[in-house]
Amino acid sequence: MLAGPAREIARWTIDLTVDPTANVSADVTADLTVDLTVVANRLPVERLRNRWVVSPGGLVAALEPVMHERRAAWVGWPGGSASGLPSMSPRGIRLVPVPLGDDEVRDYYHGMSNGTLWPLFHDRIRLPTFHRHWWHCYQTVNDRFAGLAAQTAGPGGTVWVHDYQLALVPRRLRELRPDVRIGLFLHIPFPSPDLFAQLPWRAELLRGLLGADALGFQTRQDADHFRAAACSLAGAWRTRGGLVHGGRSIRVDALPIGIDTNNIVALARAEKTLEKMAEIRGLLEGRRLFLGVDRMDYTKGIRPRLRAFETLLQRRPDLAEHAVFLQVAVPSREMALNYASTRGEIEQLVGSINGRYARLGRVPVQYQYARLDIDELVAYYRAADIMVVTPPRDGMNLVALEFVTTRVRNLGVLILSEFAGAAQHLRQALLVNPYDVDGVADAYERALDMPESEQRRRMRALRTAAQRQDVHDWARRALDAITAPATGAAA
Numbered sequence: 001m002l003a004g005p006a007r008e009i010a011r012w013t014i015d016l017t018v019d020p021t022a023n024v025s026a027d028v029t030a031d032l033t034v035d036l037t038v039v040a041n042r043l044p045v046e047r048l049r050n051r052w053v054v055s056p057g058g059l060v061a062a063l064e065p066v067m068h069e070r071r072a073a074w075v076g077w078p079g080g081s082a083s084g085l086p087s088m089s090p091r092g093i094r095l096v097p098v099p100l101g102d103d104e105v106r107d108y109y110h111g112m113s114n115g116t117l118w119p120l121f122h123d124r125i126r127l128p129t130f131h132r133h134w135w136h137c138y139q140t141v142n143d144r145f146a147g148l149a150a151q152t153a154g155p156g157g158t159v160w161v162h163d164y165q166l167a168l169v170p171r172r173l174r175e176l177r178p179d180v181r182i183g184l185f186l187h188i189p190f191p192s193p194d195l196f197a198q199l200p201w202r203a204e205l206l207r208g209l210l211g212a213d214a215l216g217f218q219t220r221q222d223a224d225h226f227r228a229a230a231c232s233l234a235g236a237w238r239t240r241g242g243l244v245h246g247g248r249s250i251r252v253d254a255l256p257i258g259i260d261t262n263n264i265v266a267l268a269r270a271e272k273t274l275e276k277m278a279e280i281r282g283l284l285e286g287r288r289l290f291l292g293v294d295r296m297d298y299t300k301g302i303r304p305r306l307r308a309f310e311t312l313l314q315r316r317p318d319l320a321e322h323a324v325f326l327q328v329a330v331p332s333r334e335m336a337l338n339y340a341s342t343r344g345e346i347e348q349l350v351g352s353i354n355g356r357y358a359r360l361g362r363v364p365v366q367y368q369y370a371r372l373d374i375d376e377l378v379a380y381y382r383a384a385d386i387m388v389v390t391p392p393r394d395g396m397n398l399v400a401l402e403f404v405t406t407r408v409r410n411l412g413v414l415i416l417s418e419f420a421g422a423a424q425h426l427r428q429a430l431l432v433n434p435y436d437v438d439g440v441a442d443a444y445e446r447a448l449d450m451p452e453s454e455q456r457r458r459m460r461a462l463r464t465a466a467q468r469q470d471v472h473d474w475a476r477r478a479l480d481a482i483t484a485p486a487t488g489a490a491a
């Protein structure tokens with residue numbers, strides 16, 4: 001589900017007991033007992049064949065503890081039919097499904113969310129498409145989420161909205177329920193105001209967000225971009241803590257998301273991870289392992305990192321025998337614009353590199369288009385020598401944080417794009433510009449030749465930095481920001 005959130009890679013799956021008696025079409029009437037309502041495009045559960053399972057994903061793992069402490073509900077799309085959906089998650093979170101018709105999935109989800117906002121907010125890595133009927137559908141669907149949230153939240157409760165799919169929910173919800181505190185966290189970047197200004201519905205989208213009491217962003221730059229856009233395009237005014245709009249104060253904070261550090265460390269040390277890691281290292285027969293793990297998405301920079309590997313092999317053809325690049329691409333949004341072509345381009349490049357450099361029993365690029373479960377993922381992290389994370393733009397990038405967290409022996413190298421939010425924190429990575437393919441290849445050489453003493457020095461600092469970004473702290477800080485009274489006089 002979400003970046004991360006919304007986590008990107010297949011993770012914790014816990015079986016849910018299907019509750020066949022759950023009446024999913026029951027009227028959702030204001031629930032006096034709900035203190036915290038999370039509103040996200042997806043519910044924290046998903047249907048796998050004929051059972052409902054907890055969705056793999058960092059957001060779900062992040063929010064469950066804070067939700068468990070409160071009486072909580074989650075409003076979201078079940079990803080298809082809600083039939084057989086239990087009324088509660090295993091941790092006692094009330095599930096409120098938002099139904100979407102096929103046309104709405106096409107126009108609101110694949111269209112406006114992933115064909116317009118996603119590429120626009122990621123610096124137009126692909127051209128966004130602007131269609132007025134997508135926008136109208138986005139409004140309709142956002143209204144529906146807001147309506148169900150309004151019926152679910154208890155009096156004076158807190159409603160926490162997530163991500164770009166639901167930018168209009170805060171304002172709509174405020175009209176329906178002026179008594180609740182409303183926050184929204186944007187898991188993806190907020191673009192520079194010049195790029196954002198291309199959106200034909202820019203002022204309405206900003207006014208939608210400005211309906212919140214508190215807005216959270218991944219980085220200071222995202223928060224600055226938002227403030228600048230809100231002032232120039234929606235008539236907001238700056239204050240010390242954020243903005244004033246329509247006579248109300250709105251907090252604007254940079255609140256970088258993190259990972260479930262303790263859980264990742266425990267997995268990294270688990271016996272079965274060590275066994276799996278030994279198995280992987282055995283298969284490598286002494287070759288150095290470069291690793292990339294991402295959702296299959298053009299924002300992740302899979303192609304430039306493979307082109308850099310090709311450049312490395314051109315420079316040092318002997319490495320075809322001594323190094324392997326394993327790229328795992330997790331299937332994602334296969335129906336949205338540009339996703340199938342991105343996959344095609346990557347697969348073609350893998351074929352062309354291997355066509356040129358493979359020898360019997362020695363294939364330099366190993367590619368998997370598959371979901372990984374968390375145990376396997378952590379074993380790959382531990383087995384790798386060099387982790388490659390090269391998005392041309394990314395809100396945070398949790399893979400980079402997870403990788404360093406698993407490096408309990410302080411060895412290994414992280415190569416990280418300077419355009420990922422994580423680069424603000426992981427300063428001891430080898431930071432690269434993914435548009436500079438030769439520069440990325442230089443970083444590969446540097447990583448291959450890096451002495452263990454330098455690896456240790458860097459990795460220790462990286463692990464300390466990642467440890468400061470615990471997702472449970474993030475959730476608590478974000479909730480505090482939503483519930484704290486707004487401060488700051490107009491600047």
Ligand code: G6P
Pocket residue numbers: 001002003004005006007008041042163164187188332333
């Ligand atoms: C990103 C977004 C999330 C989204 C996730 C998976 O991390 O920020 O909001 O949930 O990708 O994408 P999907 O479209 O499958 O929900």
